[in-house]
Amino acid sequence: MTHVEPNVPKAHVLEAKRLHVRHPGVDRDVLRDASLSVLEGEILAIVGPNGSGKSTLLRSLGRDMEIRRGAVYLEREDLSAYPRKRLARRMARLPQDPLSPEGLTVEALVACGRSPHLGAFSSLAPADQDIVSEALDAVEIADFRTRPIESLSGGERRRAWIAMALAQEPRFLLLDEPTSALDLRHQFELLELLGRLNRERGTTIVLSIHDLAHAALVADRVAVLSRGRVYAVGTPEYVLSEETLLDVFRVRSKVELEDGVLGVKILGPGDPIRNF
Amino acid sequence: MSTQQNALPKEFLNWQVALRLHTMIERNGAPHIGVVPTVVVKRPGAHLGVIQHSVVCGLLPHERLLSAKTTEFRELYEGSIETGAREVYDAGIAYLNDYYVSSDDFDPSCVTSLVPEDCPLVEALRAEPKCSLIFNVFSADDPGTLGNPRCQQLDCIVDVLSQGPVFDNVWWHNTIFHGMADEHVVLRFKHQRSWDTRFGGLQALRG
Numbered sequence: 001m002t003h004v005e006p007n008v009p010k011a012h013v014l015e016a017k018r019l020h021v022r023h024p025g026v027d028r029d030v031l032r033d034a035s036l037s038v039l040e041g042e043i044l045a046i047v048g049p050n051g052s053g054k055s056t057l058l059r060s061l062g063r064d065m066e067i068r069r070g071a072v073y074l075e076r077e078d079l080s081a082y083p084r085k086r087l088a089r090r091m092a093r094l095p096q097d098p099l100s101p102e103g104l105t106v107e108a109l110v111a112c113g114r115s116p117h118l119g120a121f122s123s124l125a126p127a128d129q130d131i132v133s134e135a136l137d138a139v140e141i142a143d144f145r146t147r148p149i150e151s152l153s154g155g156e157r158r159r160a161w162i163a164m165a166l167a168q169e170p171r172f173l174l175l176d177e178p179t180s181a182l183d184l185r186h187q188f189e190l191l192e193l194l195g196r197l198n199r200e201r202g203t204t205i206v207l208s209i210h211d212l213a214h215a216a217l218v219a220d221r222v223a224v225l226s227r228g229r230v231y232a233v234g235t236p237e238y239v240l241s242e243e244t245l246l247d248v249f250r251v252r253s254k255v256e257l258e259d260g261v262l263g264v265k266i267l268g269p270g271d272p273i274r275n276f
Numbered sequence: 277m278s279t280q281q282n283a284l285p286k287e288f289l290n291w292q293v294a295l296r297l298h299t300m301i302e303r304n305g306a307p308h309i310g311v312v313p314t315v316v317v318k319r320p321g322a323h324l325g326v327i328q329h330s331v332v333c334g335l336l337p338h339e340r341l342l343s344a345k346t347t348e349f350r351e352l353y354e355g356s357i358e359t360g361a362r363e364v365y366d367a368g369i370a371y372l373n374d375y376y377v378s379s380d381d382f383d384p385s386c387v388t389s390l391v392p393e394d395c396p397l398v399e400a401l402r403a404e405p406k407c408s409l410i411f412n413v414f415s416a417d418d419p420g421t422l423g424n425p426r427c428q429q430l431d432c433i434v435d436v437l438s439q440g441p442v443f444d445n446v447w448w449h450n451t452i453f454h455g456m457a458d459e460h461v462v463l464r465f466k467h468q469r470s471w472d473t474r475f476g477g478l479q480a481l482r483g
Contacts, residue, residue, distance in 0.1 A: 027459075033455060033456045224360075229361045230360045231360055232362040274362065275306040276453070
């Protein structure tokens with residue numbers, strides 16, 4: 001997997017500035033003054049306990065939440081003013097459980113990824129067809145191109161959606177819990193795929209993820225959320241510590257992290273170091 | 277209100293300053309039970325005619341320092357927040373290590389607390405802005421002067437503040453450690469008289 005060289009400055013290409021976000025009908029903020037900068041070409045993993053605001057932050061970065069205070073900037077432009085089609089060319093977002101119309105084939109789904117690049121009434125040009133085929137190949141799902149989405153396994157379906165996102169040719173890929181509901185092998189294959197996309201296409205990837213070991217394996221940097229606030233952000237070595245697990249997850253642990261492989265042994269519940 | 281006439285007992289203020297310094301140096305900011313009084317407010321219709329509520333109370337900087345300290349709290353928070361709450365917290369602890377030095381730097385007439393606006397305590401205090409703060413410490417977790425058995429009662433008149441210099445100071449102080457607290461108010465407990473029962477008696481220190 002790739003890792004950021006700490007001394008090589010990279011541009012902040014996607015920035016959340018002091019966000020306050022709440023869900024409709026709820027009288028408290030899910031995100032409270034949360035700031036996060038995504039660096040060009042990195043994989044950034046957002047981790048945290050249930051309800052800490054991971055998905056909300058990811059959705060806010062993708063302009064999928066109403067922001068009460070603060071702003072999100074994509075390449076220094078206010079995301080709220082970004083034209084919809086232009087945004088779709090720059091950024092692809094995959095929710096946790098995307099829904100597709102019944103009977104839609106894998107190829108038709110992936111072809112939807114070309115929509116932001118087409119005119120109002122135009123259909124796929126040969127160049128677009130090539131991009132769809134490349135996307136299918138990239139996630140190794142070309143053999144299933146004529147099959148309906150609902151006939152695929154969980155892992156295959158997830159790859160089909162990622163292929164659709166790739167067909168968008170985005171510079172930014174936002175994924176909400178991409179490994180959830182996948183078996184161990186498919187989880188690992190998916191993380192490998194994300195690493196490959198990042199390395200080979202230079203796609204900047206932001207994902208929310210539950211599994212800290214997965215975050216350490218795939219991400220250049222990790223952002224830890226706690227109660228709607230960004231607790232810390234940095235390299236996995238810096239952030240994924242026993243201290244963090246105590247403060248944020250309220251467990252005592254033994255953490256070992258070497259070459260991106262995180263080993264966590266939970267010793268039991270514990271009191272936070274900091275009185276958050 | 278005359279600050280001198282209604283000043284907190286010097287001994288109490290010294291004790292509170294020492295507790296807070298101890299909290300920063302030895303407890304990484306976790307409040308000592310000695311700064312968590314019970315607030316007792318008369319409430320007709322409530323059980324025994326009163327409601328009780330525990331609050332974490334704070335000391336307000338002396339009036340001559342109030343504005344400057346508010347600015348420092350705010351700058352500390354805003355200067356670190358983009359690197360995460362952990363760094364803000366640690367910077368706050370480092371800052372407060374040099375903050376609780378002398379009781380002369382704190383307002384001798386009041387203590388404060390930040391509480392949710394919709395809590396029953398605020399409702400009760402809005403109806404009757406008088407209360408007693410009961411500080412109890414029974415050698416809670418550290419022996420010696422910081423944990424000597426004592427019970428101190430402060431009878432207070434309360435301002436419920438949602439804006440202004442006192443609100444801003446308490447709010448930014450809290451923000452360093454707990455993040456932005458929307459829909460909270462500051463209770464300013466203005467001291468009227470004190471009762472010290474540490475020796476089992478009940479004698480007015482003032483009044």
